[in-house]
Amino acid sequence: QVQLVESGGGLVQPGGSLRLSCAASGFTFEEYVASWYRQAPGKERELVATMISEDISPTYIESVKGRFTISRDRAKKTVYLQMNSLKSEDTAVYYCSAIRPGERLWGQGTQVTVSS
Numbered sequence: 311q312v313q314l315v316e317s318g319g320g321l322v323q324p325g326g327s328l329r330l331s332c333a334a335s336g337f338t339f340e341e342y343v344a345s346w347y348r349q350a351p352g353k354e355r356e357l358v359a360t361m362i363s364e365d366i367s368p369t370y371i372e373s374v375k376g377r378f379t380i381s382r383d384r385a386k387k388t389v390y391l392q393m394n395s396l397k398s399e400d401t402a403v404y405y406c407s408a409i410r411p412g413e414r415l416w417g418q419g420t421q422v423t424v425s426s
Contacts, residue, residue, distance in 0.1 A: 319420030344406070377395045
C-alpha cells in the first residue's frame with residue numbers, strides 16, 4: 311500500500327521546537343522529490359520546504375528560512391522537518407508530499423499548534 315505517514319506534530323509554546331517525520335512505504339521514495347506543505351485555518355495550502363536531492367540545497371519559503379530544516383534519511387525512507395523558534399503564525403496542518411513527473415502523493419497531515 312502506497313503511504314506517506316506524518317508524525318511529530320503537537321502543541322508547543324512560542325520559541326519552542328518540533329521535528330516532524332514523514333515515513334514512506336509501498337513505493338520507491340528515492341525516485342521522488344520530497345516537500346513539506348502547510349495549511350492554516352482559512353488559508354490556502356502553501357509550500358514550506360523542498361528537498362530535491364542531497365546534492366542540491368533545499369528551498370524554503372521566506373518566513374521559515376533560518377528556522378526550519380528539511381532533511382532526508384533514504385535508508386529509513388523518511389523525510390523530516392526540524393522546526394525551531396516556532397511562532398504562532400506557524401500554526402497549521404503540515405503535510406508531507408512526494409512528487410515526480412505526473413504523480414504527487416500526500417500524507418494525511420499532522421497538526422502543529424504554537425500557543426502559550
